[in-house]
Amino acid sequence: MANHVLLDNISHKDLKVITERGAKWGDTISCTAIFPNEFTKVQAQQPIVFRKHPNTGQFEALALFGFENNENLLLDEQGNLSLNYLPLSMQRQPFLIGQQTQYNQGIPEQSLVVHLDLDSPRLNQEQGEAIFLEHGGNSDYLNHIAQVLNTLHIENQALPAFFEQLLALNLIEAFSIEYQQKNGEKVTVGGFYTINQQVLNTLNGEQLQKLQQGGYLNAIYMAIASLEQIPTLLKNKWAAQ
Amino acid sequence: MATSTINHIVIIGGGSAGWLSAGLIAAQPHLTHNAKVTLIESPNVPTLGVGEGTWPTMRQTLKTIGISETQFIRQCDASFKQGSRFDGWCHDAKNGESNEYYYHPFSLPVAYQSLNIAPYWFAQHNAVSFSHAVSSQTYFCDQNKAPKTHMHADYQTHANYGYHLDAGKFAQLLQQHCVDKLRVNHIISHVDEVISDEDDYISAVQTSDHGLITGDLFIDCSGHHGRLIDKYYKVPLQTQDHILFNDSAVAVQVPYADDEQEILSYTKATAQDTGWVWDIGLQSRRGVGMVYSSKFESTQGAKDKLINYLNTTQSDLDLSKLTIRELKFTPGYREQFWHKNCIAIGMSAGFIEPLEASALVMVELSLNTLLANFPTNRKAMPQLAKRFDQQTHYRWQRIIEFLKLHYVLSTRTSEYWQAHKAPRSIPSALIDNLALWRYQSPWLNDFDRAQEVFSAASYQYILYGMKQLPQFPQMKMPAAIIEHFTNSQQDAKQGLAKLPTNRQLLNHIKKFGLQPI
Numbered sequence: 001m002a003n004h005v006l007l008d009n010i011s012h013k014d015l016k017v018i019t020e021r022g023a024k025w026g027d028t029i030s031c032t033a034i035f036p037n038e039f040t041k042v043q044a045q046q047p048i049v050f051r052k053h054p055n056t057g058q059f060e061a062l063a064l065f066g067f068e069n070n071e072n073l074l075l076d077e078q079g080n081l082s083l084n085y086l087p088l089s090m091q092r093q094p095f096l097i098g099q100q101t102q103y104n105q106g107i108p109e110q111s112l113v114v115h116l117d118l119d120s121p122r123l124n125q126e127q128g129e130a131i132f133l134e135h136g137g138n139s140d141y142l143n144h145i146a147q148v149l150n151t152l153h154i155e156n157q158a159l160p161a162f163f164e165q166l167l168a169l170n171l172i173e174a175f176s177i178e179y180q181q182k183n184g185e186k187v188t189v190g191g192f193y194t195i196n197q198q199v200l201n202t203l204n205g206e207q208l209q210k211l212q213q214g215g216y217l218n219a220i221y222m223a224i225a226s227l228e229q230i231p232t233l234l235k236n237k238w239a240a241q
Numbered sequence: 242m243a244t245s246t247i248n249h250i251v252i253i254g255g256g257s258a259g260w261l262s263a264g265l266i267a268a269q270p271h272l273t274h275n276a277k278v279t280l281i282e283s284p285n286v287p288t289l290g291v292g293e294g295t296w297p298t299m300r301q302t303l304k305t306i307g308i309s310e311t312q313f314i315r316q317c318d319a320s321f322k323q324g325s326r327f328d329g330w331c332h333d334a335k336n337g338e339s340n341e342y343y344y345h346p347f348s349l350p351v352a353y354q355s356l357n358i359a360p361y362w363f364a365q366h367n368a369v370s371f372s373h374a375v376s377s378q379t380y381f382c383d384q385n386k387a388p389k390t391h392m393h394a395d396y397q398t399h400a401n402y403g404y405h406l407d408a409g410k411f412a413q414l415l416q417q418h419c420v421d422k423l424r425v426n427h428i429i430s431h432v433d434e435v436i437s438d439e440d441d442y443i444s445a446v447q448t449s450d451h452g453l454i455t456g457d458l459f460i461d462c463s464g465h466h467g468r469l470i471d472k473y474y475k476v477p478l479q480t481q482d483h484i485l486f487n488d489s490a491v492a493v494q495v496p497y498a499d500d501e502q503e504i505l506s507y508t509k510a511t512a513q514d515t516g517w518v519w520d521i522g523l524q525s526r527r528g529v530g531m532v533y534s535s536k537f538e539s540t541q542g543a544k545d546k547l548i549n550y551l552n553t554t555q556s557d558l559d560l561s562k563l564t565i566r567e568l569k570f571t572p573g574y575r576e577q578f579w580h581k582n583c584i585a586i587g588m589s590a591g592f593i594e595p596l597e598a599s600a601l602v603m604v605e606l607s608l609n610t611l612l613a614n615f616p617t618n619r620k621a622m623p624q625l626a627k628r629f630d631q632q633t634h635y636r637w638q639r640i641i642e643f644l645k646l647h648y649v650l651s652t653r654t655s656e657y658w659q660a661h662k663a664p665r666s667i668p669s670a671l672i673d674n675l676a677l678w679r680y681q682s683p684w685l686n687d688f689d690r691a692q693e694v695f696s697a698a699s700y701q702y703i704l705y706g707m708k709q710l711p712q713f714p715q716m717k718m719p720a721a722i723i724e725h726f727t728n729s730q731q732d733a734k735q736g737l738a739k740l741p742t743n744r745q746l747l748n749h750i751k752k753f754g755l756q757p758i
Contacts, residue, residue: 052756057392057753167757
């Protein structure tokens with residue numbers, strides 16, 4: 001499956017990355033991970049839901065594209081994906097954050113490095129953005145990617161505190177999306193969580209202030225507002241049926 | 242006497258019983274609104290470290306007190322317990338080897354809420370054991386699976402479960418939580434003297450370092466020596482060693498061979514000629530001990546049997562590194578648990594051998610009874626005390642009968658086991674029930690209290706685990722019943738595919754924790 005290697009300007013000097021989005025570039029996905037600082041932009045285009053990560057059981061936030069595995073209801077008829085805002089977790093592709101252990105006078109130190117997914121269909125030598133300049137320097141594109149990866153790392157570190165605070169205030173509740181197929185069949189997609197608005201409405205000034213100071217209050221309202229995107233996705237689903 | 246309202250609740254003793262009492266009482270806002278809670282603990286009293294097994298009730302207890310399961314698992318060296326397994330209880334071992342065992346899982350038999358499935362199992366008893374036929378959990382125990390996955394929230398279950406825990410660490414966690422979060426007043430001092438008023442109600446205790454501590458209600462959690470109930474009020478212990486002979490134990494803490502060794506997801510109880518051996522898997526070690534009757538076994542003999550057992554479970558065990566502790570106890574319970582304004586909870590109230598882990602659950606049940614009958618005024622105490630005593634006596638009697646059941650059905654031939662079968666050693670209520678169960682299956686009407694300690698399900702697991710089938714007309718098997726049995730097997734299959742092992746889930750919780758929802 002995934003074939004992740006450390007990026008270097010010798011083995012990968014001629015590689016280019018196709019930054020177009022669409023089905024043929026691996027965007028037939030039903031969701032992507034997002035972070036609270038992205039909620040404002042995401043809510044204008046997609047539903048935001050929370051779920052427990054299947055490996056860690058820890059909460060994460062997702063922007064939804066569809067309701068079934070490998071269902072992207074925002075792809076157009078040609079299979080292209082045009083989003084006003086592309087979440088960081090997609091912008092980074094096909095690069096990833098890797099960790100490297102370096103020894104400083106015998107003491108192991110973890111440092112972050114850029115990894116590359118060699119199996120990505122975006123990689124080729126003909127078209128797209130060059131990763132390296134002719135003489136081995138970083139392209140502007142790679143510098144941008146490094147920034148994206150760095151932001152992702154910081155957001156990732158900050159995410160547990162966001163959920164911790166929401167959970168401490170009982171602000172998260174389980175919910176499922178129920179919809180009807182065009183043929184009348186009822187479907188329930190479970191395992192999602194969202195903001196409990198009833199609890200939110202009963203928070204006192206001190207609690208709200210704390211959420212605001214953490215920068216979480218805006219994200220909370222954006223997550224609530226984003227649920228209005230569910231009917232839009234469903235309309236696309238019916239249109240395709 | 243200035244006032245007869247209850248403004249100060251004083252708990253004597255800082256073990257699991259004392260801190261559970263403090264936690265459960267202090268977590269009731271309607272009580273602590275008017276009353277404060279103080280716990281007085283003697284310095285340097287080693288906790289006994291028994292009661293390392295809990296019932297599923299502990300999940301609700303911890304939730305009520307306000308401790309998260311993740312925190313509990315991390316701080317108490319705790320692991321998941323899904324029931325008990327009894328090895329070698331039916332027959333004598335052949336050539337020192339015994340392959341026969343049965344389970345008493347925590348999950349109720351399939352369809353228990355709507356019907357009694359046991360009679361339909363009789364026809365297939367040669368093909369599948371009772372617990373395997375009616376409880377998918379039995380299969381999880383066979384493979385030391387956890388009762389849930391990392392996607393479940395704190396206290397949420399796939400299969401019903403309790404815990405194995407380190408009692409010393411448990412008391413520490415409860416203490417920290419009670420003091421920091423529930424504002425329990427903690428005093429470390431010796432109780433030198435008990436002071437009572439003209440009605441012989443305790444008005445205060447004199448402590449060596451903190452002077453006089455006055456109170457309105459005193460809870461004696463001081464362990465077997467019963468600082469208030471025994472030493473002060475001299476309420477006698479009703480000994481039960483004529484029914485359950487075990488009065489001694491030798492116990493040892495055993496490290497795991499490596500980080501991969503399976504952690505048992507049940508308490509394993511292995512029968513010996515003069516008692517039985519418990520084997521409890523915590524996260525970091527096993528707790529193993531032999532409980533026996535001093536009338537039938539010497540301390541050295543018990544140690545030998547314990548070591549023998551250890552050698553069968555782990556081949557390369559370095560015995561020289563293990564310290565075997567010796568324990569003595571008098572099986573029995575108080576004539577009264579609530580006397581005047583003093584209530585005994587925990588070992589001060591009574592103690593019986595650890596079979597079926599009744600110690601901590603009795604603490605929880607007693608506290609729930611107390612909370613449901615909490616006195617707001619001293620004048621209400623005599624009536625509440627009477628009710629509390631009746632309820633608690635009933636529970637002790639049922640526990641003793643249920644424990645006795647494990648012995649009387651055995652065909653083991655040693656003197657100890659034969660003595661257990663002597664009719665004069667068997668409570669009459671159990672004799673009656675056994676006579677009834679020769680012709681029908683234990684069911685709800687046999688146990689009619691709202692809060693029974695052991696349900697008919699538990700009796701079925703023991704009776705049929707020991708292959709005590711009633712003389713029963715062959716039952717036709719309706720399709721709906723076949724479906725219940727099939728569903729149970731299906732549940733087992735699905736669970737086995739999805740559930741991590743006990744050790745895997747515990748490692749995950751240590752690393753990531755579980756979510757509160």
